[in-house]
Amino acid sequence: MIRLGRWVSDHAIMAIGAVVLAYMFVPIVIVVLMSFNRPASRSAYTLDAFTLDNWLHPCEPEGLCSSLVTSMQIGLLATFASTVLGTLMAFALVRHSFRGRAATNVVIFLPMASPEVVMGASLLALFVSVGFGGVLGFWTILVAHIMFCLSFVVVTVRARLQGMDSRLEQAAMDLYATEAQAFWRVTFPLVFPGILSAALLAFALSFDDFIITNFNSGQTTTFPMFVWGAAQRDVPMQINVVGTAMFALAVVAVLSGEMLRRRRERVQ
Amino acid sequence: MTSSAGAPSVAPELAPDGDASSPPRRRRSSAWFLLLPGALWLVAFFLTPMVQLVATSLYDPSGSEETGYAMTWAWGNYVDALDFYLEPFVRGFAYSAIATALCLVIGYPLAYAIAFKAGRWKNLMLVLVIAPFFTSFLVRTLAWKLILSDNGFVVGIAKTLGLIADDGRLLATGFAVVAGLTYNFLPFMVLPLYVSLEKIDHRLIEAAGDLYSSPAQGFRKVTLPLSMPGVVAGTLLTFIPSAGDFINAQLLGDTTTQMIGNVIESRFEVGDYPAAAALSVTLMVLIVAMVAIYIRRAGTEELL
Known part of the structure; x- marks a missing residue:
């Protein structure tokens, strides 16, 4: 029973x-x-x-493909910048002790706890007040995207670093590795998966962001903004092609990563 | 965090490593070198804008983008904003609260199944939770518009079952907005729940069983309390973005289902910066206050 x-x-x-x-x-x-x-x-x-x-004709609706290109450019640049800045910050937070660590953690936490509409609105308020109201566009979007991706990168890389056994590094140094050698041969390869997933997360966040972008975009149109504009009029079916293709690409990427991981585990 | 934090004069790499689990601590100057670029970015483009937002909310409301704004400490902006827009405020918080509760009810069994019952399917199921997210947020929400449309199958079934009247509709109602919010933020609930359930030591649940608790009692007294950090994190990660969202209300609702996000967006659009800023600041303050009370109540301060 x-x-x-x-x-x-x-x-x-x-x-x-x-x-x-x-x-x-x-x-x-x-x-x-x-x-x-x-x-x-x-x-x-x-x-x-x-x-x-x-x-067969994904670019037929006017502006769709150019908005995709813009989103890709912003996504790649924002991913690169936020991953570099965020990884450095994660290392500082885990590997160093310094005054102001608690304050730094709060500043990193806050953007993740703020509604996007507030962040977008506040950035716009800043840009307008310093007289940037007229030059809103590609670069202001990029600045905003780096800002909101940064915290997520720090948190992801920090989690990986905290889970790492630092005795491995000490062992390398005991075996006469210089600090640089120990970092590039031991620490970095171990942290790399964390950096990679942080970068993927940053790209996904940047590529899909609408709310913050909408406030700071001026005349520039990203893919989510194109969809938004289309939704007010009539929606071209091609946006579903983009959605499907992105979904398929992501699933293939995740599955091949998983397969690679399994194979590596079997070899070891 | 570490014992050496208060002893600046000792070069940490020369200090004896007492605790093997704590990483080597290096010189303070290099910490600042690593930290500064990112920290400055956040100060310049997150904190400064927040200060500017508060300032903007106190500008003379009769200003415009052309004539400029004068700082008049117009606290009346807040009174006016809440006076005019109390309804979307309350509605937005109500919709978000309902959506968050629904996410918890739907998401908990899924997270539980992945953590405890999935076995070798665990990774696959996790990938499936995240996978829908790679299709753009807006494209997915437009798909919901189609699903809930007047001649769609959901409305058809609901009519057959007598759940809505023959001329009733789902689109452009609060139901559609809440459904959209629930759908769009569900993974933000499932993932933290999964993480905290996954961490639970199975032997504790077994011990409860050995001590004659029924599975239901074991769940209520062991599993559920231990998963509270996940519940707190999940509800926050769901509630905060949905409280500020305007996409779902715009695409799936109508003018009677506007949330506070819609109002902020449209006020900015028409250049009514002081009112929009006052509303944004109010939203932010309310959310921070709620988060603080909630975390205190749930006893999960260590989340921060």
Whole structure:
């Protein structure tokens, strides 16, 4: 009887979990379907007929591809800058003791606890007050993206550093490695997965950000802003092509990373 | 954090390493060298803007972008803002609270299943939780617009079941906005819950069983209390972004479902900076206050 109860509870909780996961994929299925959809009219956002046109002509809607390029450029630059700055900060926080550490931690925590609309609004207030109201665009977006990615990079890299056994470094130094050698041969390879996931997170955050970007963009249009603009008029099916492609790319990247990890584990 | 923190004169690499688990501490000057670029960035583009936002909220409201603004310490901006926009404020917080509660109810079983029951499927399930996020937030929300549309299958089923009237609709209602918020922020609930459930020592749950507690009692007295840090982190990570969100209310709602984010956005759009800033500051203060009380109540200060 107890066994039966246990079997039911084991499988019931998994079944609920599977249902929740399925729910999370409902809109994804719609996005994929819509990417192959030929709508009845330009303004109708409904499933109608099958077509490959959207995939063959992804750049047809005016401004879509240029907004994608802008998002890519900002995403890559923001990822690079925030990953470098954030990794340095993480090292300082974990490996050094200094006065003001607690204050620094609060400053790093605050952007993650602030609603995006407040951060976007406050940056705009700053840019306007120093007379940058007229030059809002690519660079102001980039400044904002580096700002909100930074905290997430610090937290991710810091977690990795804290979980690392520092005796490995000490062992390397005991074996006559210089400080630089110990860092590049031991510390950095061990921390690298953390830096990599921080960079991926930063890119995902930057690429998908709408709220903060919207405040500080001026005339520049990123991909989320293109979608927003389109949603006020009629939505081109091609945005679903972009959504589907990004989803597929990310899944392939994650799965191949996982496979690589498994293979490496088997070799060791 | 470390015992050597208060002893600046001892070069840490020369100090005996008493505690093997604490990393080697290096000179203070190099710490500043590492820290400064990022810290300056945050001060310049996060803290300074916040100060400027507070200043803007006190500007003379009759100014404009062309004529400039005068600092008149116009505290009345706050009174006016709350007077005009109390309703979207309350509505936004209510929607976010409902969405957060729903996320907890839906997300907890999923996190529990991944942490305790998934076995070799654990990594796959974690990837599946994150995967929907790679499709753009806005594209996903537009998909919800289609799902909840008047001739969509959800409305059809709801009508068949008699849940809504024959001429009823889901889109452009509070229901749709809450549904969108719940969907969009669910992973922010699931991941911290998973992390804290995963950390629980299984032997504690087994011990509860050995001491004759039923599985339900074991869950209530052992698993649930131990997962509280995850519950707190998850609810904050869900509530804070949804309280400031305006995308869901804009795409899935209508003018009667506006949240405070919509108002702030539109006030800025029309150049009414003092009012928009006053609303932003109020939102920020309310959220910080709620977070502080909540963390104190839940007894999870170490989260910070």
